[in-house]
Amino acid sequence: DAKTTQPPSMDCAEGRAANLPCNHSTISGNEYVYWYRQIHSQGPQYIIHGLKNNETNEMASLIITEDRKSSTLILPHATLRDTAVYYCIAIQGAQKLVFGQGTRLTINP
Amino acid sequence: EPEVTQTPSHQVTQMGQEVILRCVPISNHLYFYWYRQILGQKVEFLVSFYNNEISEKSEIFDDQFSVERPDGSNFTLKIRSTKLEDSAMYFCASTGFTDTQYFGPGTRLTVL
Numbered sequence: 001d002a003k004t005t006q007p008p009s010m011d012c013a014e015g016r017a018a019n020l021p022c023n024h025s026t027i028s029g030n031e032y033v034y035w036y037r038q039i040h041s042q043g044p045q046y047i048i049h050g051l052k053n054n055e056t057n058e059m060a061s062l063i064i065t066e067d068r069k070s071s072t073l074i075l076p077h078a079t080l081r082d083t084a085v086y087y088c089i090a091i092q093g094a095q096k097l098v099f100g101q102g103t104r105l106t107i108n109p
Numbered sequence: 110e111p112e113v114t115q116t117p118s119h120q121v122t123q124m125g126q127e128v129i130l131r132c133v134p135i136s137n138h139l140y141f142y143w144y145r146q147i148l149g150q151k152v153e154f155l156v157s158f159y160n161n162e163i164s165e166k167s168e169i170f171d172d173q174f175s176v177e178r179p180d181g182s183n184f185t186l187k188i189r190s191t192k193l194e195d196s197a198m199y200f201c202a203s204t205g206f207t208d209t210q211y212f213g214p215g216t217r218l219t220v221l
Contacts, residue, residue, distance in 0.1 A: 034209070043113075043200045043212035044152060094140045094208045096154040096165060 004088045009104040018075040020103050023089030025069040031092045035073045036099075037084040044087065044099075047073065070073060076105045111135045113213035119120045121219045122191055130186045134202030142182045142210060143176065145169070149197050152200065156182065189221045207221040 005023040012018040034049040061074040087102040143155040156166040181220040
């Protein structure tokens with residue numbers, strides 16, 4: 001599985017868009033980029049995933065660069081409940097998820 | 110919306126005792142996983158299970174651990190003789206045809 005690199009922490013004002021970057025320069029052609037988040041010690045929550053194209057769902061948008069070496073998760077209107085640790089993981093198929101340290105996102109009122 | 114459920118939410122046990130953690134994966138999912146998270150540390154993979162057998166396990170998953178799918182709905186993790194260092198949150202996950210893993214809320218295991 002490709003290694004991913006994320007900033008350890010970020011802050012964002014409530015109501016603003018939160019943009020979380022992830023580098024995955026060694027990603028292979030059949031690996032997807034998955035984003036999960038973990039609020040306190042709750043179970044990791046699936047957010048979104050993509051292969052090549054940009055994706056959007058009710059929670060977030062995922063922008064993947066054309067060379068697939070990096071991506072950005074966008075929370076369009078961050079709320080206090082979006083404060084969590086966000087994980088970017090590159091994975092193929094139903095393989096195990098390898099969690100790094102993630103980005104601790106703090107939404108400030 | 111279907112979800113993964115886990116019981117109990119908190120288990121306290123004495124060192125050396127056996128514990129069984131239970132999970133009900135999402136119906137019609139095919140792959141099942143256990144992960145754990147020691148307080149303040151990363152989420153770590155333990156084992157994956159497919160077609161009634163272990164498909165992959167980590168070095169953490171030694172002979173003290175076992176998994177079972179005793180019926181069509183439950184997926185269990187057994188720790189035969191618990192150690193203090195087994196204290197952690199244990200998360201079950203499952204995935205179906207989309208390969209997206211969905212996690213349960215976790216069981217907090219405290220070994221005294």
